[in-house]
Amino acid sequence: MKRVSAVLAGLLIGTAGALLPIGSAAPVAAPVARPVASEAPATVVAKTCDQAIPVTLPNTDMETVSFDRSPDGTVFVLGARVYHRMGPYVADEQRVLMMSLSNLEPTDLAAGTDPRFSGSGSRIAYRAPRPEANARATELIVFDVAARREVARIEDVSATPFGWRGEELLFWRGNELRVWADDRESRVIDAPRTLAGVYVEVRYSGDGERAVMSFYDQRPGRESAPTEIYVVDTRGATSRALIGAWWAEPSPRGHAVFASYLDHRDLQLEDGRVLSAPIPFTGGVLVWTPDGRLPLLSPNELIPFDSTAELETLDGQTAGPAVPALRVDSEFAEGGDLFADVRLGGRGPSR
Numbered sequence: 001m002k003r004v005s006a007v008l009a010g011l012l013i014g015t016a017g018a019l020l021p022i023g024s025a026a027p028v029a030a031p032v033a034r035p036v037a038s039e040a041p042a043t044v045v046a047k048t049c050d051q052a053i054p055v056t057l058p059n060t061d062m063e064t065v066s067f068d069r070s071p072d073g074t075v076f077v078l079g080a081r082v083y084h085r086m087g088p089y090v091a092d093e094q095r096v097l098m099m100s101l102s103n104l105e106p107t108d109l110a111a112g113t114d115p116r117f118s119g120s121g122s123r124i125a126y127r128a129p130r131p132e133a134n135a136r137a138t139e140l141i142v143f144d145v146a147a148r149r150e151v152a153r154i155e156d157v158s159a160t161p162f163g164w165r166g167e168e169l170l171f172w173r174g175n176e177l178r179v180w181a182d183d184r185e186s187r188v189i190d191a192p193r194t195l196a197g198v199y200v201e202v203r204y205s206g207d208g209e210r211a212v213m214s215f216y217d218q219r220p221g222r223e224s225a226p227t228e229i230y231v232v233d234t235r236g237a238t239s240r241a242l243i244g245a246w247w248a249e250p251s252p253r254g255h256a257v258f259a260s261y262l263d264h265r266d267l268q269l270e271d272g273r274v275l276s277a278p279i280p281f282t283g284g285v286l287v288w289t290p291d292g293r294l295p296l297l298s299p300n301e302l303i304p305f306d307s308t309a310e311l312e313t314l315d316g317q318t319a320g321p322a323v324p325a326l327r328v329d330s331e332f333a334e335g336g337d338l339f340a341d342v343r344l345g346g347r348g349p350s351r
Contacts, residue, residue: 055099055104055106056106057080057097057106058095058097058106058108059082061082061083062080062081062082062083062095063080063081063082063083064078064079064080065079065080065081065113066078066079066113066114066115067079067115068115068116068117068124069117070117070121071117071119071120071121072121073101074100074101074102075098075099075100075101075121076098076099076100076101077096077097077098077109077115077116077117077124077126078096078097078098078099078106078115079094079095079096079097079112079113079114079115079126080094080095080096080097081093081094081095081113089130089132089133091111091129091130091131092111092129094111094112094113094129095108095109095110095111095112095113096108096109096110096111096112096113096115096124096126096143097109098124098145109143109148110126110141110143110150111128111129112126112127112128112129112141113126113127113129114126114127116162116163116164117164118164118166118167118169119164119165119166119167119207119208120166120167121145122144122145122146122167123142123143123144123145123151123167124142124143124145125140125141125142125143125162125164125169126140126141126143127139127140127141127157128140128141128153136158136159137156137157137158137159138157138159139153139154139155139156139157140153140154140157140162140169140171140180141153141154142154142169142180152180152183154169154171154180154185156173157171157172157173158171158172158173158174158195160172160195160200160202161201161202161203161204163202163204163208163211164204164208165179165204165207165208165209165234165235166207166208167181168180168181168208169181170188170204170208170211170234172191172195172202174195175190175191175194175195175196176188176189176190176191177189177190177191177211177232177234179234188234188237189232189234189237189238189239191213192213192230192232192239192241193215193228193230198215198216198217199215199216199217199218199219200213200214200215200216201213201214201216201226202214203249203250204234204250205250205251205252205254205255205256205257206250206251206252206253206254206255206292207253207254207255208234208255209233209234209235209255210231210232210233210234210250210255210257211231211232211234211250212229212230212231212232212248212249212250212257213229213230213231213232213239214226214228214229214247214248215227215228215229215230225246225247226246226247228241229241229242229245229247229248229259230242231248231257242259244261244262245259245260245261246260246261246262246281247259247260247281248260249286249295251288251292251293251295252288252292253288253291253292253293254270254292254293255270256268256269256270256293258286258295260280260281261280262280263278263280264276264277264278264279264280265277265279265280265281265297265314266314267294267295267314275314277314277315277316279315279316281297284297284298284299284309285297285298285309285311285323286298287311287321287323294313294314295314296311296312296313296319296321297311297312297313297314298310298311298312298323299312308322308323309322309323310322311323
């Protein structure tokens, strides 16, 4: 039988050991534009993420639609579905797959989609298949990785993205952010504005203590910018607007927040300090350093299609690694290798 592949697109050959430290500004209550002290540029050699790794899915008509990595970077969970060009929605054709980077052999865990690892990696949460394609609410299923079994089911969960705060599961029910742990759930905070009738992206920090909410008047695309951005403190149950921000992203370790503005870009740290540089950042590639603490950015110059972007530090110095310009969710693995991302879709021969 003919088999087809999804693609995990590539590992950086070499390590990023020459990343540059950045100085800090004095503590402030809110981000302001100020230069960042930095050391003289070090001699670096650009390393390109260019190795595509094919992965065979269990079904020849299956495509990947979502993915997540375990905290130690060794295991992937994939949301996959059977592709129908014009066919019906079939709930049981939405599947959650798991595989190790050591063998790249997917294992079918259950019916569902959008899997996410907990802080320890001992559990994943995923959405149960919608009963019909346009259903507004779903169930969240909590799954024990070692035992390979379902341990909890949470009903009436909105489509707004969910995340983990350690081993506590954060999810939305209507306009309300809630937290689940040990078969109990409670309210955290209401959304800073209504979630009805708008498009909203929610990104959670590595420790789950911050959520960046970006609101759009229309379905977001590569060139669209949010109309409003808020940072939600999920532990302190507060929220604040990032006035004038074009883009914001929480760190994969701790809960620092990177934000870009018309005339500067900054990194808001957990202790209240702000690292800032008078360089605008209108979009492109953002990759966090191997420790998950500092952002590496693609330059603002126009990058040709299907080329690579050499990354720079917050204050504009050359960082060394380069990544495919159109990749998303790139991140460093343990040891300094760079993983570009999972190429969603994946039907047909690998390229």
